[in-house]
Amino acid sequence: MVIFSVYLVNKAGGLIYQYDNYVPRAEAEKTFSFPLDLVLKHHDEKVVVSFGQRDGIRVGHAVLSINGVDVIGKNTAEGKDILEYLKDASNYPVSIRFGRARLSSNEKLMLASMFHSLVVFLRLFAIGSQLSPDAGSSGIEMLETDVFKLHCFQTLTGIKFIVLADPRQSGIDALLRKIYEIYSDFALKNPFYSLEMPIRCELFDQNLKSALEIAEKAGNFGAGS
């Protein structure tokens, strides 16, 4: 199937590398007449659907553009508040495009450190054996949802390699080790790379991409990975 994205998190919880391999397009554009039959609300500097799913528009989708013009956060391109704009009957009919909000790089940083704290939290509490029912447990190694599986490989030095993939994708364990190898070869041996800092290295990019391609071809219906 597909591998969605790769994250590298350093031992302090900072995101040092992120690559989106495949971004599914789930967008729907529709022309509305007054009044709007969706309930919209502000959420995190965006306007999202809070109630009323129809025609491919789902709860949680954000407004991406109005009449073909991309919106800027919670304002229209002219700088007016979207909710105010849509309350005005004279602006109708209006064509709105909805889709899953893209993660901004800031949000990615935040999610990386959030995951880091989850892993550290679990491991710390495993040592103190507070939540873990068994002794000597590691942090999260695999997290499963109905649309993706998150695989995490932590090296002894504390770097975490995180791969988001389709639940049916197999061979992720080998891929994670391959990424570790690429990291050691092309990031760590680069004299211009300073440890724990974001990786900006062309060879690393290239090799990572080809490793992902190989992994995607390698198979998609393995029982487990």
Add this chain to the structure above:
Amino acid sequence: MTVHNLYIFDRNGNCLFYNEWNRKKQAGISKDEEFKLMYGMLFSIRSFVSKMSPLDMKEGFLSFQTSKYRLHYYETPSGLKFVLNTDLSVSNARDTLQHIYSNLYVEHIVKNPVCVLGHGLDSELFSSRLDAFIRALPYYSPRAA
């Protein structure tokens, strides 16, 4: 092959029910603290997963595993949360959790007028049926573990 423990949380984060079968390590903190930690962790995982997901989700978070155990999660539309810890050999406990909800919780708690919803479940019938059900599971065998 074993079942460690089971938590049931309501939509407000109160722990309604807890039981353990083959838990090897006890938390060094009070049960109340442990429930709060567990609920807080599940809450952050849920929000993490919903932001991280590249596609729209239906069920959302299902399970996670560490090197030692696997945590299975099932949430009903009314916000009731069932959490089951097993060892790694149990790959899918969704049917089990659904069974606990529909055949044990609904039958013995919701249909019992004496049980006040939103408080700890102190129904003896529920506890004993649940215990019998868990002990009868194909993957419940503490000795083999």
